[in-house]
Amino acid sequence: MSELQLKEVREVVRKARASSAPGPSGTSYKVYKYCPKLLLRLWYILRVFWRRGRIPDQWRVAEGVWIPKEENSTQLDQFRIISLLCVEAKVFFSAVSKRLCTYLAENNYIDTSVQKGGISGMPGCLEHTGVVTQLIREARENKGNLSVLWLDLENAFGSIPHKLVQFTLTKHHVPSRCRDLIADYYSNFRMRVSSGEITSSWHKVEIGIITGCTISVTLFSLAMNMLTKSAEPECRGPRTNSGQRQPPIRAFMDDLTVMTESVPGCRWILKGLEELVEWARMRFKPAKSRSMVLRKGKVVDKFRFNIADTAIPSISEKPVKSLGKVFDCSLRDTTSIQSTCTELDGWLKSVDKSGLPGKFKAWVYQHGILPRILWPLLVYAVPISTVETLERRCSWKACVSLLAGGTPADEELMGPLQLAVQQPQRRLFTLVSQEAIVATIHHLGNPKAKRPKDVAMFHEVTEQAMVLLDAGQEVPCELMANILKFQLLQVKASDQQRMATKKGSEEKSKAGPASATKHKASGNRANEDTPPAGVTMERQTKLRRRGEDIQTPKYI
Structure with missing residues (x-):
C-alpha cells in the first residue's frame, strides 16, 4: 500500500461530525475543519507513522463511558462501554479502514449477501430486515415450511480475541504493513472508565476490540464473516418465489439470522456455529435468542432448539425485536x-x-x-390510510381569516356571512368573535368553576383575562393573542375528535354486513335462550324495591 494522501485525510475530516466529543487529547474535529494549515501539518505526522509502522502511546489510551443497553438497566452486563479516543488516531485509522474496505471489496473477501454491517455504501440494515420479512411472508402465503433462528452473541465486541483478528487478517491476505499497524495498536492499549464522579484506574485491554474506534467495525465484520461462511456448508438456505436460493446465514454485525426450510438443517447449522464460536472463545446468549418454525404456513411450537443445553425461547413465548422490527407469532404487522x-x-x-x-x-x-x-414506516407494511392519519396528526393546519368592518355597510354584510358559516353543512368552519371570546373567558376563567375534561391546553390565559375584565380593564393585545392561540388549539382538538369519530363510524359501517350475517346465523340459538314475551324473568337479587313488603323471618 502507498503512503496516505492528503485528499484521503481531508475527506475523513470533512465527513466527520464537528460536535463529536474530544478524547484524551482534548482536540476535536472542529480544529482541523477550520484550520487548513493544521490539517496539513497533521498529514505530515500521519505519513511518518504510516512509514514507520508504529503507533504513538498517546493514541493507545481511551476514556470509557458506560451507556445502558436497555431500559431500567441495573446490572453491569446491561451496559456497554463507548470509548473516547484521540481525534488524530480516529482520522488515521479512518483512512486505513477505508483502504482496507476497498481491498476486501475488490478481492471479494466479504460476501455482502451474508454480512451486511460495517460495509460502507451498503444499506445493510434495511436489506437484511427486508429479506427476512420477505421469506417469512412467502412461507406464510404459500403454506410452506421455514425454520428461523435469531442468535445474539454475548458481549460480542468485548469478547472477540486479538488473535482471532490477526488470524482473520492473515487468512484474507491483508498486506503486512496494515497488519503490523493493527497489531501494534492493540499490543499495549489502556483504558479507564468513568461513572458519575468515580473513575477507575488504567487497565490494559487484552481481549475485545475498542468500541468507538474507526477501524474496529471493519475488523469485527471481517471476523464474523469468516465464522459465518465457515458454517454455511452444513445446510442450504431457503428458496424465494423467484427461484433464487438465499444463504442460510445472514449477519448484521453480531446479530445472526439462520433460515432453512427444514428443522434438521437448522439444527446442523446451529451446531456448526456453536462449535466455531466456542473455538473463537465466544458464546451465544440463549436468553436473548429466539426461534420460529413454520409448518404449512403456521407457527408451531413442538420443535425446540438448544444452545449449551439451554432452550431458546420461541416467538410465541417472547416476540423478538431484530434491527428495529418486531416479529411475533401472528406474522403480521398490525400490533406493531x-x-x-x-x-x-x-x-x-x-x-x-x-x-x-x-x-x-x-x-x-x-x-x-x-x-x-420514519424507520417503522420503512420496515412495516403500513396501509396508506394509516399513513394519511399519521400525517394529519402531525401536520394539522388552520386557515384563519380576519374580518373587520369599518362602515355600517360592512357590518350589514358580516351578518349574513356569519349565518352562512354557521350552517350545519359547513362543519370545517369555526366562527370566533369577540362576544364568543368574552363568553369563553367567563366560562373557563373562573378558577372555582368546574371545567370540562376535553378542554384544550393553555386554558390558564382565560384566568388572567378574567381578572382584568372583573377589574374593568381591557385585555391587552399580547394576552388576546394568547387567547386566540388557545381558541385555535380548541378548534384543532375538536377537529381531530371529529375525524376520529368519522373513522370509527366508517369502520363500523364496513363491519356491518359481516356482523349482521353472524347475528342471523346465531338467531336460532338466541331465540332458544330468550324466554317468551309473557313469561316474567325470575329475579336473582336479594335487594327490595321501595314499597315492597318485607317478610319478617319467623323463629322457632
Whole structure:
C-alpha cells in the first residue's frame, strides 16, 4: 500500500461530525475543519507513522463511558462501554479502514449477501430486515415450511480475541504493513472508565476490540464473516418465489439470522456455529435468542432448539425485536403499527405540554420525532390510510381569516356571512368573535368553576383575562393573542375528535354486513335462550324495591 494522501485525510475530516466529543487529547474535529494549515501539518505526522509502522502511546489510551443497553438497566452486563479516543488516531485509522474496505471489496473477501454491517455504501440494515420479512411472508402465503433462528452473541465486541483478528487478517491476505499497524495498536492499549464522579484506574485491554474506534467495525465484520461462511456448508438456505436460493446465514454485525426450510438443517447449522464460536472463545446468549418454525404456513411450537443445553425461547413465548422490527407469532404487522401510532400520539402530546416556544417544538419534531417514526414506516407494511392519519396528526393546519368592518355597510354584510358559516353543512368552519371570546373567558376563567375534561391546553390565559375584565380593564393585545392561540388549539382538538369519530363510524359501517350475517346465523340459538314475551324473568337479587313488603323471618 502507498503512503496516505492528503485528499484521503481531508475527506475523513470533512465527513466527520464537528460536535463529536474530544478524547484524551482534548482536540476535536472542529480544529482541523477550520484550520487548513493544521490539517496539513497533521498529514505530515500521519505519513511518518504510516512509514514507520508504529503507533504513538498517546493514541493507545481511551476514556470509557458506560451507556445502558436497555431500559431500567441495573446490572453491569446491561451496559456497554463507548470509548473516547484521540481525534488524530480516529482520522488515521479512518483512512486505513477505508483502504482496507476497498481491498476486501475488490478481492471479494466479504460476501455482502451474508454480512451486511460495517460495509460502507451498503444499506445493510434495511436489506437484511427486508429479506427476512420477505421469506417469512412467502412461507406464510404459500403454506410452506421455514425454520428461523435469531442468535445474539454475548458481549460480542468485548469478547472477540486479538488473535482471532490477526488470524482473520492473515487468512484474507491483508498486506503486512496494515497488519503490523493493527497489531501494534492493540499490543499495549489502556483504558479507564468513568461513572458519575468515580473513575477507575488504567487497565490494559487484552481481549475485545475498542468500541468507538474507526477501524474496529471493519475488523469485527471481517471476523464474523469468516465464522459465518465457515458454517454455511452444513445446510442450504431457503428458496424465494423467484427461484433464487438465499444463504442460510445472514449477519448484521453480531446479530445472526439462520433460515432453512427444514428443522434438521437448522439444527446442523446451529451446531456448526456453536462449535466455531466456542473455538473463537465466544458464546451465544440463549436468553436473548429466539426461534420460529413454520409448518404449512403456521407457527408451531413442538420443535425446540438448544444452545449449551439451554432452550431458546420461541416467538410465541417472547416476540423478538431484530434491527428495529418486531416479529411475533401472528406474522403480521398490525400490533406493531398500532404501537407506533400510540407512541406517536404520546410524543406529540408530550411536546405540546412541554410549554416550549413554537420554534423549539418544531425542532424537537424534526430532529426527535420524525427520525423515530420514519424507520417503522420503512420496515412495516403500513396501509396508506394509516399513513394519511399519521400525517394529519402531525401536520394539522388552520386557515384563519380576519374580518373587520369599518362602515355600517360592512357590518350589514358580516351578518349574513356569519349565518352562512354557521350552517350545519359547513362543519370545517369555526366562527370566533369577540362576544364568543368574552363568553369563553367567563366560562373557563373562573378558577372555582368546574371545567370540562376535553378542554384544550393553555386554558390558564382565560384566568388572567378574567381578572382584568372583573377589574374593568381591557385585555391587552399580547394576552388576546394568547387567547386566540388557545381558541385555535380548541378548534384543532375538536377537529381531530371529529375525524376520529368519522373513522370509527366508517369502520363500523364496513363491519356491518359481516356482523349482521353472524347475528342471523346465531338467531336460532338466541331465540332458544330468550324466554317468551309473557313469561316474567325470575329475579336473582336479594335487594327490595321501595314499597315492597318485607317478610319478617319467623323463629322457632
